[in-house]
Amino acid sequence: MPQVGTEELLARLKKGKPIPAILLLGEEPYLRDTCRAQLIDQYVSEAARTWAVSRFSAGRGDVQAALDQAQTLPMLSPQQVVFLENAEAIEKFADKKRDEAVKQLETYLSDPATFTVLVIEAAHLDQRMKLAKLLSERALVVEVGLGENENQRNAAAVLLANALAKDRGVEFEKGAAEELAECVAADLQRLKTEIEKLSTFAGDRKLIRREDVAQMVISERVATVWEMADFIAANRPKQAFDFLDRLLREGEEPLQMLGALAWMYRKLVEASEIKGAVNGWAAARALQMAPEKAELALQNARKISKPRLLAGVQAFQRADSRLKGGSDDERAVLEFLITELTSPVASAAKG
Secondary structure (H helix, E strand, O other): OOEEOHHHHHHHHHOOOOOOEEEEEOOOHHHHHHHHHHHHHHHOOHHHHHHHEEEEEHHHOOHHHHHHHHOOOOOOOOOEEEEEEOHHHHHHOOHHHHHHHHHHHHHHHHOOOOOEEEEEEEOOOOOOOHHHHHHHHHOEEEEOOOOOOHHHHHHHHHHHHHHHHHHOOOEEOOOHHHHHHHHOOOOHHHHHHHHHHHHHHHHHHOEEOHHHHHHHOOOOOHHHHHHHHHHHHOOOHHHHHHHHHHHHHOOOOHHHHHHHHHHHHHHHHHHHOOOOOOOHHHHHHHHOOOHHHHHHHHHHHOOOOHHHHHHHHHHHHHHHHHHHOOOOOHHHHHHHHHHHHOOHHHHHOOO
16 A cells, blocks of 8 residues: 555544554654544544553564454444554564564455454564565555654644644744744654643743743753763763863853753653653653653663652752852853762762
């Protein structure tokens, strides 16, 4: 089947005709979650979702279990939606196991159940392998990514920003949506979160201005603070100071930098509290972050003890009070913060 975008999928869903098998292909979590929600809304009533919506993971070896469920009549619902996530894991199976999984899918897709919509999800697939060829032939392939072209990614983010703002009863001042898309580097999940924040900030004005974006949104350049997370987790103050110096020389404002660092640190704390997440894809929804950044948050959170994380939160609170209190030397405030976060005392908190 030809590959379609999310808008084409939504248009097909409105026609009401079930689609036996769908492949959600791509790395954009917001688009993927939107497709999931629309599929469930279309095919399963809210009262029946406990029984008629099932989730499986190929990474956990659930391929046959998902197909067995797809062939089982759902309870209390004429149709069901069965999700098989992380399908790219099949490509990494040992040869015999991989061939068996592909054969299982091929058998099912040759005669899919009429009462099931099977939704297979993959971040990426090797188009040279049999799995990708099978799914491209037997399933509706829906692209849930923005591609690699930066201009196209930003254009798509601007369109979505305007639509999301309209849904919340606000609009963007000329140029503000473009600045927001650039700030979040077309990360649609973060775009949604920032618009919720900006619409609340706009209040009765019902207009999101460029100055609102500049004031309220942490730029993606500053959001490279995940480099700083590495230095903090490893107690490497020299590299952390070099990083700070580079951002200040590039023109970043100290208060915005503190906000970006504090946001990063909050995500580390949240990541430390997630149970059972073994990778960025599993943690992305809980952390409201792109998978690759959620992976960084998980990795660094595992290196820092909970007492040390909580001590860091207090250090950020003190730095925030100093900066907002009109400190004469803003750089010194940030340097002292880094010293606290990477000091031998902080290191000892690991124990």
